[in-house]
């Protein structure tokens with residue numbers, strides 16, 4: 051699915067981690083849930099329930115640990131808006147609905163969303179969960195799809211069951227070679243690359259702010275005086 055040759059030609063801003071990607075368009079296919087799927091959801095595979103439960107637990111812990119300060123919340127809100135914007139741009143692409151045909155399991159379990167055949171914890175890293183929590187995603191937003199659990203817990207036969215705003219940034223900014231070719235042909239690749247880069251930069255800034263805050267908190271816990279800013283503003 052992702053050969054090294056294809057990897058070399060990935061557009062700027064693409065996620066190179068083979069487990070970390072996903073596909074907006076594929077995930078855009080359906081958020082509407084027929085009644086029969088509700089029954090199916092009551093019979094979720096245990097593995098999916100456990101992986102969803104792990105993300106929910108970490109989201110809850112992030113939201114509880116400390117309310118993110120305003121600067122972090124502003125960045126998280128910007129990321130949320132960027133994720134929605136990217137989903138809008140990619141809403142009509144075709145590649146994502148059929149790219150997994152013929153791929154090895156679990157990628158090939160469904161026709162599309164090959165890059166969603168990853169492990170849930172790889173896309174929902176601690177930094178991603180923190181960014182989602184600061185942006186307002188809560189456990190109740192973690193809707194799961196019906197059917198087989200093949201890869202990420204939120205991957206289903208018709209795409210990602212999460213709203214774009216509630217997906218990790220790595221999923222949203224990922225563009226594989228096949229998709230980049232389609233976007234190039236449609237004259238939209240540059241627009242997508244620029245937005246992917248914006249998302250990546252904002253995510254790195256947010257992660258750095260959070261890390262610095264956690265370090266200050268850690269210092270304050272072990273020795274309150276060390277966490278005090280120096281008179282010249284430096285630590």
Ligand code: SF4
Pocket residue numbers: 071072073074076145146147149150162163164165166224225226227228229
């Ligand atoms: S076409 Fe590429 S980006 Fe889209 S779902 Fe398939 S592997 Fe992911």
Ligand code: SF4
Pocket residue numbers: 071072073074077165166168173202203204205206209210211212217218221
């Ligand atoms: S959350 Fe999972 S299913 Fe959704 S886009 Fe990301 S990897 Fe794919």
